[in-house]
Amino acid sequence: MRANPTEPEKRLWRNISNSQLNGFKFRRQAVIGHYIADFLCPQKALVIEIDGETHQAEQDARRDEELRRLGYKTLRFTNADVMHDMDAVLCSISNHLQEAGPRWINPHPNPSPEGEGLDRALRQAAQALETVSETPRLDAELLLAHALGMNRQDLLLNLPKLEIPDGFSALLERRKSHEPVAHIVGEREFWSLPFQVSADVLIPRPDSEILIETAVEIGTDRPPTHILDLGTGSGALLLAALSEFPEARGVGMDASAAALAMAHNNADSLGLSDRARFLLQDWTMAGWTQSLAGPFGLILANPPYVSTQAELSREVSEFEPHDALFAGVQGMDDYHIIIPALGELLADNGTALIEIGFDQAGQVTKLAEKNGYIVECKQDLGGNDRLLVLRQGPGL
Incomplete structure (x- = not known):
C-alpha cells in the first residue's frame, strides 16, 4: 500500500486481507496501464477503487473506460461506503466476483514486456514458488523489493528502470525451502502497522485482527485505559490496541525473553515504548498473576491452542516457535490456566478477548461459562470461529 493510505483503504484491506473473499485472491495495489489500482482480484480482473467522499463522474468514466x-x-x-457499511461493501464485491466471467485467455490485454530484466525474473520466480506458496x-x-531495499509499491512503479539485484536468488532459495516470507524480509504488517518478526515469535496473522476490531467496537463508548496482552510475542496485539487508544497504557507478558526483545523493538519503532511495558513471566508458574499490576479494562490473549497431534504446514512446523503453538493433545492446556485466572486480572465491566482455534468454540465457551463469564463468539474473515468475548457475569 502507498505510504499514506487513507483509513477507509486500510479498513477495507483489513477486511479483504491479503488472502481471500469467497475463495478469490486479492492484491493490494497493482499497476495497470497508466494507473495504480487500489485493490485487484487477478482471477476475475476486478479492480476495486476507493474514491474519497464522492464519485467524480467524468474522471471515473475516463479511467474506467481505459481499464x-x-x-x-x-x-x-466512497470513503463513507467503507466506513459506514462494510458489510454492504463486502457483499457487493462478493456478488461481482460470483457473477464475473473467467479471466482473459491469451493474449493478456496488458502484457508485460518480454526479454531479460526484472519482469521476466519475477515471472520465473513466481513459477518456481507455485508448489510452495498460495x-x-x-x-x-x-x-x-526487499533485495532492492525498497517497498513493493516502488518496485512495481519502477520495474522497467531496475536491474536484478545480486541477493535475489538467495532469498528465492530460502522461500523455496518453505521459510516464511516474513522471516526472510524480517517484517510483517498487522493492523496496517509494520512489525519486526523472527523465528522467536509467531508471525502476526490477518485473522487475529478480529481481536483489535472488536476491541475498537467495544471501546467506542468506554475506551480502556489499562490493557494486558497475555503471550505478547512480537507485541502485535498490544501495540495495535495502543495505537487505537491513545490514552491507554499496556503490559505485554511472555515467557520468552527473545520474544520480549522483539516486542521492545517494535514498541520503539512505532513510537509506543512510553506506553508499553513488557514483562518476562510464565503463566505455568504458580503466582504468575501477582506480578501484573491490574486490574485491566481490556485483556487480549492469543495463547497456544494447536493440538500436539495436528499436522501443520512446513512453514509453521519448521520455522515458528513450538512453545507458542502447541497446547496439549486437545489444544486446551493454556485455556485451562488463563481463563480461571482472569478474575484476578479483569476490572469491573472489563472485557477479555481470547483467540481460539476454528474448532474450539464449544470447549472454550463451556470452560469460560463454568468460570462465570458471559461469552460471545465472533468469526474471522474466512467465516471460522476465531474469537471469544468474555464479560463478567453477575456472580463475579
Whole structure:
C-alpha cells in the first residue's frame, strides 16, 4: 500500500486481507496501464477503487473506460461506503466476483514486456514458488523489493528502470525451502502497522485482527485505559490496541525473553515504548498473576491452542516457535490456566478477548461459562470461529 493510505483503504484491506473473499485472491495495489489500482482480484480482473467522499463522474468514466479497454472491470466505493457499511461493501464485491466471467485467455490485454530484466525474473520466480506458496507472485515481488531495499509499491512503479539485484536468488532459495516470507524480509504488517518478526515469535496473522476490531467496537463508548496482552510475542496485539487508544497504557507478558526483545523493538519503532511495558513471566508458574499490576479494562490473549497431534504446514512446523503453538493433545492446556485466572486480572465491566482455534468454540465457551463469564463468539474473515468475548457475569 502507498505510504499514506487513507483509513477507509486500510479498513477495507483489513477486511479483504491479503488472502481471500469467497475463495478469490486479492492484491493490494497493482499497476495497470497508466494507473495504480487500489485493490485487484487477478482471477476475475476486478479492480476495486476507493474514491474519497464522492464519485467524480467524468474522471471515473475516463479511467474506467481505459481499464475496460485493458480487460478490467471497476467497482467503486466512497470513503463513507467503507466506513459506514462494510458489510454492504463486502457483499457487493462478493456478488461481482460470483457473477464475473473467467479471466482473459491469451493474449493478456496488458502484457508485460518480454526479454531479460526484472519482469521476466519475477515471472520465473513466481513459477518456481507455485508448489510452495498460495501467493507465488506476491511472494516474489516482496522478496525482490526487499533485495532492492525498497517497498513493493516502488518496485512495481519502477520495474522497467531496475536491474536484478545480486541477493535475489538467495532469498528465492530460502522461500523455496518453505521459510516464511516474513522471516526472510524480517517484517510483517498487522493492523496496517509494520512489525519486526523472527523465528522467536509467531508471525502476526490477518485473522487475529478480529481481536483489535472488536476491541475498537467495544471501546467506542468506554475506551480502556489499562490493557494486558497475555503471550505478547512480537507485541502485535498490544501495540495495535495502543495505537487505537491513545490514552491507554499496556503490559505485554511472555515467557520468552527473545520474544520480549522483539516486542521492545517494535514498541520503539512505532513510537509506543512510553506506553508499553513488557514483562518476562510464565503463566505455568504458580503466582504468575501477582506480578501484573491490574486490574485491566481490556485483556487480549492469543495463547497456544494447536493440538500436539495436528499436522501443520512446513512453514509453521519448521520455522515458528513450538512453545507458542502447541497446547496439549486437545489444544486446551493454556485455556485451562488463563481463563480461571482472569478474575484476578479483569476490572469491573472489563472485557477479555481470547483467540481460539476454528474448532474450539464449544470447549472454550463451556470452560469460560463454568468460570462465570458471559461469552460471545465472533468469526474471522474466512467465516471460522476465531474469537471469544468474555464479560463478567453477575456472580463475579
